[in-house]
Amino acid sequence: MKALVYGGPGVKAWKDVPDPVITGPGDAIVRVDTTTICGTDLHILKGDVPAVQPGRILGHEAVGTVTETGSSVSGISPGDRVIISCIKSCGHCINCRKGLFSHCLGSEGQVGTGWIFGHLIDGTQAEYVRVPYADNSLHKLPAGVGDDEAVMLSDILPTAFEIGVLDGRVAPGDIIAVVGAGPIGLAAMATAGLCGASTIIAIDPNDSRLARAADFGATHTVNPGNPQWASDVLALTDGAGVDVAMEAVGLPETFEMALRLVRPGGSVANIGVHGKPVELPLQDLWIRNINISMGLVNTNTTPMLLRLVAQHKLPADKFATHHFPLDGFMDAYDTFSRATETEALKVVLSRNHRG
Ligand SMILES: [Zn+2]
Numbered sequence: 001m002k003a004l005v006y007g008g009p010g011v012k013a014w015k016d017v018p019d020p021v022i023t024g025p026g027d028a029i030v031r032v033d034t035t036t037i038c039g040t041d042l043h044i045l046k047g048d049v050p051a052v053q054p055g056r057i058l059g060h061e062a063v064g065t066v067t068e069t070g071s072s073v074s075g076i077s078p079g080d081r082v083i084i085s086c087i088k089s090c091g092h093c094i095n096c097r098k099g100l101f102s103h104c105l106g107s108e109g110q111v112g113t114g115w116i117f118g119h120l121i122d123g124t125q126a127e128y129v130r131v132p133y134a135d136n137s138l139h140k141l142p143a144g145v146g147d148d149e150a151v152m153l154s155d156i157l158p159t160a161f162e163i164g165v166l167d168g169r170v171a172p173g174d175i176i177a178v179v180g181a182g183p184i185g186l187a188a189m190a191t192a193g194l195c196g197a198s199t200i201i202a203i204d205p206n207d208s209r210l211a212r213a214a215d216f217g218a219t220h221t222v223n224p225g226n227p228q229w230a231s232d233v234l235a236l237t238d239g240a241g242v243d244v245a246m247e248a249v250g251l252p253e254t255f256e257m258a259l260r261l262v263r264p265g266g267s268v269a270n271i272g273v274h275g276k277p278v279e280l281p282l283q284d285l286w287i288r289n290i291n292i293s294m295g296l297v298n299t300n301t302t303p304m305l306l307r308l309v310a311q312h313k314l315p316a317d318k319f320a321t322h323h324f325p326l327d328g329f330m331d332a333y334d335t336f337s338r339a340t341e342t343e344a345l346k347v348v349l350s351r352n353h354r355g
């Protein structure tokens with residue numbers, strides 16, 4: 001088969017590799033029908049994730065069709081259309097029993113690390129992929145849900161909902177601010193309404209991103225290029241600060257922006273993937289009763305989010321802005337890595353791409 005293989009920092013190639021085979025009784029082989037590229041893949045290609053070794057097939061998000069299952073797989077059969085979850089889940093370790101799939105103790109990849117695809121085992125940017133713990137890590141797709149929307153359930157929608165909205169403790173009536181209107185920030189805006197957020201303020205220096213935020217649930221937009229940006233946000237909260245400030249970029253500056261906006265008793269939910277230390281001004285924060293949260297997605301909300309997508313209650317299809325054939329990774333990565341110019345949110349690669 002063909003797959004996108006990591007060759008070390010800055011190097012990737014779409015090339016022939018051996019077909020994946022069942023290696024354990026809980027495995028399934030899935031033919032990849034639709035996949036996408038994550039910001040994390042760009043970090044890997046920069047060399048920021050040294051655990052990814054040259055030779056690894058990239059990608060952790062996909063929708064596909066099961067072609068083969070191991071002897072102990074009971075809930076998934078060949079022919080099923082499935083979402084491949086970005087996080088493994090053995091289903092019976094102590095962390096999985098708590099719903100903490102992000103730290104699954106199953107031995108596949110690495111004990112205690114849920115994110116294994118395109119990281120510690122071969123990933124989804126390929127014609128076929130081996131999925132361990134198939135009964136727990138795959139989600140069967142109902143007929144009415146299209147690939148473009150379903151692939152947003154591999155990672156971006158559960159991550160934004162769990163790490164931004166649930167960990168941020170969004171409650172009915174809350175005023176929230178999302179720093180960063182890239183794909184993950186938009187997904188946080190799109191899912192904040194599920195917990196009753198009343199006001200959703202999108203904050204981003206890029207006006208074309210802000211213009212799109214309303215499609216994902218933002219009620220107000222603020223460009224931090226304006227020196228008055230923080231007082232503009234506070235004016236929307238009667239000066240008190242927002243109930244929940246989400247950081248959806250992964251930079252010290254944007255985390256500091258979120259800290260600046262939160263009201264006493266509020267929450268700062270970090271969704272961004274950080275590569276540098278961030279200063280935490282505890283001398284100012286200790287007295288303010290602020291909850292700060294962060295983490296890796298568990299994907300234990302995926303079945304619930306799938307039901308909402310199936311009923312068109314989430315704008316999942318709006319993330320797919322650019323489409324490519326499955327062998328179009330070079331162009332797709334180029335488009336995705338220049339998102340400011342190309343206005344790409346999620347680039348989608350499909351086996352059935354036409355045009
Ligand atoms: Zn991802």
Ligand SMILES: [Zn+2]
Binds near residue numbers: 095
């Ligand atoms: Zn487990």
